[in-house]
Amino acid sequence: MADSSPESGARRPQFGSRLLSDPARVFHHNAWDNVEWSAEQAAAAQRKVQENSAQRVCPEKQVDYETNAHKYWNDFYKIHENGFFKDRHWLFTEFPELAPIQNQNHLMDLLSENKRSEVPECRSNADGPGLITEEQHECSSHSLGHKTQTLPVEEKVTQKLSHLEISADEFPGSSATYRILEVGCGVGNTVFPILQTNNDPRLFVYCCDFSSTAIQLVKTNSAYDAARCFAFVHDLCDEDQSYPIPRDSLDVIILIFVLSAIVPEKMQKAITRLSRLLKPGGMMLLRDYGRHDMAQLRFKKGQCLSENFYVRGDGTRVYFFTQDELDTLFTTAGLEKVQNLVDRRLQVNRGKQLTMYRVWIQCKYRKPLVANTG
Numbered sequence: 001m002a003d004s005s006p007e008s009g010a011r012r013p014q015f016g017s018r019l020l021s022d023p024a025r026v027f028h029h030n031a032w033d034n035v036e037w038s039a040e041q042a043a044a045a046q047r048k049v050q051e052n053s054a055q056r057v058c059p060e061k062q063v064d065y066e067t068n069a070h071k072y073w074n075d076f077y078k079i080h081e082n083g084f085f086k087d088r089h090w091l092f093t094e095f096p097e098l099a100p101i102q103n104q105n106h107l108m109d110l111l112s113e114n115k116r117s118e119v120p121e122c123r124s125n126a127d128g129p130g131l132i133t134e135e136q137h138e139c140s141s142h143s144l145g146h147k148t149q150t151l152p153v154e155e156k157v158t159q160k161l162s163h164l165e166i167s168a169d170e171f172p173g174s175s176a177t178y179r180i181l182e183v184g185c186g187v188g189n190t191v192f193p194i195l196q197t198n199n200d201p202r203l204f205v206y207c208c209d210f211s212s213t214a215i216q217l218v219k220t221n222s223a224y225d226a227a228r229c230f231a232f233v234h235d236l237c238d239e240d241q242s243y244p245i246p247r248d249s250l251d252v253i254i255l256i257f258v259l260s261a262i263v264p265e266k267m268q269k270a271i272t273r274l275s276r277l278l279k280p281g282g283m284m285l286l287r288d289y290g291r292h293d294m295a296q297l298r299f300k301k302g303q304c305l306s307e308n309f310y311v312r313g314d315g316t317r318v319y320f321f322t323q324d325e326l327d328t329l330f331t332t333a334g335l336e337k338v339q340n341l342v343d344r345r346l347q348v349n350r351g352k353q354l355t356m357y358r359v360w361i362q363c364k365y366r367k368p369l370v371a372n373t374g
C-alpha cells in the first residue's frame with residue numbers, strides 16, 4: 001500500500017490502517033493503529049486502576065465537583081481559551097455523516113490538501129504530568145480570530161428560546177434540510193471544520209456546551225456565522241432545560257469526549273433525551289475515552305470519584321468506558337448499533353522517544369425508521 005501518512009501529503013487514512021508489524025519500526029511514525037495488548041500489559045493496567053481507585057474523593061468534594069462542574073470548565077476555558085483542543089480533520093474520514101453525500105468527493109480533495117499531522121484528541125496536562133507532546137499544544141490557526149459582537153437577530157432568538165415552546169416551523173435552522181448538533185462543543189473544534197468544509201446551503205449546525213465561557217469563544221470566533229450556526233449554553237444533564245430544537249428534527253448528533261465528562265448516573269437520561277431530537281434514521285456519533293486509556297492509568301491515588309471516574313487537578317472529571325457500557329446506553333435510548341469499535345492506538349513522540357498507549361471508543365447508533373415498540 002502507498003504511504004498515506006500525513007507527512008506524505010496523501011489523504012488521511014481511516015483509523016485502523018497503519019499497523020505495527022515490526023516493533024523495531026515503532027519510532028518510524030507518529031501513531032500505530034489497533035495495537036495488540038499483551039496479557040501482561042492488560043494485567044498491569046488492571047493493577048494500576050486498582051491502585052489508583054483504592055482511595056475515593058470525599059463526599060463533600062464530590063458534591064462540589066458536580067454542583068460546580070460548569071464553573072470548573074469555565075475556569076479551564078478562561079485559562080486555555082481556544083488553544084488547547086486541536087481541530088480535528090479526522091472527523092470527516094471517521095464520520096462522513098458530517099458531510100452530506102453530494103459533497104464528499106470535493107471534501108476529500110480539500111482534506112488531502114491538508115498536510116497537518118493528525119492528533120485524535122489532546123486533553124493533556126490536566127490528565128497527568130508529562131503527557132503533552134509538542135504537536136498537542138499546537139494551536140489551530142483558523143480558530144483564533146475573534147469578532148467583537150454577536151448579531152442582534154441571534155440575541156432575539158436566544159431570548160425567545162429561553163421561554164421554550166418550540167414550534168415546528170419557528171426555530172433557528174428551521175428551513176435547513178440537514179441539521180447537525182454538537183453537544184459539549186467546547187470552543188468549536190468540531191463545529192468550525194464542519195462549517196468551513198461543508199458549504200451545503202441546506203446545512204445548519206447547532207452546538208452547545210454548559211460552559212458559557214466556551215460558548216462565548218465560539219460566538220466571537222470569526223468563523224462563526226449566525227446564518228448557518230446556532231451556539232447556546234446548555235447542560236445536557238439538566239432535565240428541566242429543553243433544547244431549542246423540536247423532536248425528530250436532527251440528522252446527526254455528535255458527542256466528542258463529552259459524555260465521559262458527566263457523572264455516570266446521569267448518562268442514560270442525557271442520551272435518551274438527545275435521541276428524541278433525532279429524525280428517524282438520524283445518527284448519534286461518539287468518540288470518547290476507553291477503559292485503561294493512558295490517561296486513566298496516569299491518575300494518582302485520591303483522584304478517583306467512583307469506579308473508572310476520576311477528577312483531574314483542575315476539577316474537571318473523566319470516565320473511561322467499555323464498548324458494552326456505551327452499547328447499553330445507546331440501545332436503552334432506542335437506538336440501533338451501526339458501529340462500536342475500540343481504537344487501541346500507540347502514539348509516539350519521536351523526539352522524546354516516548355510511547356503512549358491510547359484507548360478510544362468510536363460509536364455510531366441510528367434511530368430506527370420505525371419506532372421500536374418491543
Ligand SMILES: C[S@@+](CC[C@H](N)C(=O)[O-])C[C@H]1O[C@@H](n2cnc3c(N)ncnc32)[C@H](O)[C@@H]1O
Pocket residue numbers: 069073085123183184185186187188189190208209210211214234235236237255256257258261262
Ligand atoms: C473534553 S471537552 C471536549 C470538548 C469538545 N467536544 C472537543 O472535542 O474539543 C468536554 C466538554 O464537555 C463540556 N461539558 C461537560 N459536561 C457538560 C454538560 N453536563 N453539559 C454540556 N456540556 C458539558 C465541557 O464544558 C467541555 O467543553
